[in-house]
Amino acid sequence: MPPHGASAAHGLVEDIITGLMALAVLLLLCVSSSMLTDWHIHYVTSGGMFLEKIHPATYLVFSAFLLCLLRQANPVGDLSNILSQTKLTLVLFVCWVALLLQLVLLRRPFTPIIDTFLLPPVIFVTMLQLSPSQKRILAWTFHAGILLNVALGFYEYFSGSRLFPLTVGNIVVLGEWRSAALLGHPLTASGLIAAYVMALILRPAMFPPLIRLPIIAICFASLMVFGGRTALITTIAVIAILVLVESIRLLLGKRASLATVIISLCLLSAAITIIIAAFSTGVFDKMLLRFSSDKGSAFARVATLHFLSHLDWPELLFGAAPERITSLQSQLGLNYGIENFWISCIAQFGLLLTALLTAGLICLFVDIAKKSQSAVWAIFLLILMIAASSVSFSSKNIQMAQFIVLITLLLPKTQVRSRIARRTEHGGASRFRPAPAASEIYR
Secondary structure: OOOHHHHHHHHHHHHHHHHHHHHHHHHHHHOOHHHHHHOOOOOOOOOOOHHHHOOHHHHHHHHHHHHHHHOOOOHHHHHHHHHHHOOOHHHHHHHHHHHHHHHHHOOOOOOHHHHHHHHHHHHHHHHOOOOHHHHHHHHHHHHHHHHHHHHHHHHHHHHOOOOOOOEEOOEEOOOOOOOOHHHOOHHHHHHHHHHHHHHHHHOHHHOOHHHHHHHHHHHHHHHHHHOOHHHHHHHHHHHHHHHHHHHHHHHOOOOOOHHHHHHHHHHHHHHHHHHHHHHHOOOOHHHHHHHHOOOOHHHHHHHHHOHHHHOOHHHHHHOOOHHHHHHHHHHHOOOOOOOOHHHHHHHHHOHHHHHHHHHHHHHHHHHHHHOEOOOHHHHHHHHHHHHHHOOHHHOOOOHHHHHHHHHHHHOEOEOOOOHHHHHHOOOOOOOOOOOOEHHHHHO
């Protein structure tokens, strides 16, 4: 057994790592680019120092990752152990380095790719090194952050006021009814809340039914106030598929207790009554108008499809200069960005590196899927839909990092940890114990 002093020091390091990651999770959910712009921090706007160009949560995550490497005084061995668990994720790191080199050689801004493409895999590999007790704290922090944003979303919707002005880069968006809360943008908020609803539905063990079902109902209703059509439709489609599959199983002879049937019918009746009452009061009128009058969103997506035809071959292969992209966006009426991840990436980074980056992201998702429950595929579907229909991950943001935090904390298959993490749970002792079940995170 290690000396008492060494054990106490080791416990302090673990507490610091937990605190850093918990604060990082909170900042990812509560500090947006709009908030930073309102506070005169040049995160997405021109000017300012280099340090302003990186999200505060990124500093915390990287600090926690560094402490994970140093806590056993063997950073090289620990790094090797980490990479042995996430071999495919290493492909994304290599692709990211190639993208960084191209941007530096072409003298283009490279800070956007730090938060967008480097932060997510670092979060993933850091989460793997944490113990169940550490992840339990982070999971409850995530729940609290999500529910806070849902509550603030309803407040913004019904009060008609915003916590922070809605901005897209240097542009202040006026006349927007959709809530953004602390997540900064309606589409970011609706995408993350939709993923949270899916996680609650697909992983029943997360909460007792009397707590889980009201949270699902409230969060699903908040999709109406955040106004994301893609997120709403995808969530409804996933729920419909689940209902269809469960109905087929019942028809084929699956047994269900009488209590389950009675509770399900009561909940269904209550849900239908609440929905009808809400529609009759006009609460969802604004969201319904989004489907009949999209204020130019359809035109923007059509213009996006023709964007690449205006680039020459060198620009298609290696990306166009930022000034050239901005000019073309203005000509084509794409004031809020190129609303497709792959087209936007080709415009910025070129066809070659976009292909590499896509391959790297697929490798990351495969690694995540191996360590997550099957419900993760619903989240991946949502991510794909968001990427195909909006600016999303092609611009400087932390949206991908938010999804990775949700998956690693709420949908783990088992508590997959390295030998390092299993040692550190016992203060550096050499005894190894089997990894506990994922449900222990919420005990």
